[in-house]
Amino acid sequence: MLTVLLLIVLICGSTGGEIAITRGSKKTGEPARLRPKAVLRFLGQAICNGWFWLGIPLMAASFFALLILFSWHPLSFVIPISALSYVVGALGAKYILKEEVNTARWAGVVLVCAGVALVAFG
C-alpha cells in the first residue's frame, strides 16, 4: 500500500512540478543568448516566479519518494512504473499548458513510455 502511495507521489509530484516550472519559465521568457551570464540572469528571474515555488515542493516530494523506492525495490521495478509519467506529462501539457500534442507526438510519447519500461525490465 505504501509502495502504491509513493509511486503516485513520484509520478504526480514530478509531472505536476515540471508543469508548474515550465509555466514559470515561459512566463519569465527565454534568455536572449545562450551565454552563462544571460542564462544565470534568466534563472535568477525564473526562481522569483510563484510557479517555480509551487513546482519545487512537488518535485521535492517526488524526489524523496524516489529515494525511498530505490532503497526498497530494484531499479527494474521503480523505473518502468515511473515511465507512466511520460503519458501523464503529455496529458498535462495538452490540458494545462495548452500545447499542441499531435498524433506524431502522442505516438512518440507512447513508444518512449514502452521503451523505458522494457529497458528497465531488461
Added chain:
Amino acid sequence: MASEKRLRVKTLIMVLAMVVCAVVGDLLLKRGMSKAGAVQFTVTGLEHALMTMMTSVTIWLGICFLLGFMATQMTVMSWADYSYVMPAGAFGYALQTFLAVVVLHEAVSIRRWIGVALICVGVVLVGQTKPRTTEAAARVAEKAALSC
C-alpha cells in the same frame, strides 16, 4: 526558416546537456542510496536515512548534477514545449545502455535492445514535431529578441 533551424539546434544542445546531467545524477544517487541500505519507515529509520543522505559525498555529487539538470531543463522549457522536451529527455535511457556496452562491456539482453530501439524511434517521432507550439512563448521570445 533560419530561426526554425536555430530553434531546433539550440533545443537539441540543451536537451543533450540535460540528459548527461540526469544520467550521471541518477547513477550517483542510486550508488549513494544502495550504500545507505533499505530505509525503514519509522521516525528513527527516517532520521537515520536523512543523516546518511546529508553526510554522503556521493549523494551530494548526485544532487549537484541534478541541479545542473534542473537549470538546463528550466532554460530549455522557457522556449520549447514540455511535451517535446520530456520524451526527448528519455534518450538518456538509450545512452545508459550504450555506455554499459561500450564502457563497462556489459551483456545487454534482446529485450533491453528492443526498449532502446523503441525509445529512439519515439524520440525521432517527437523530434519531427515543432519544438514550440504555444503562441505565448513565441510572443515572449520575439519581445526578448527585439529588446536586444
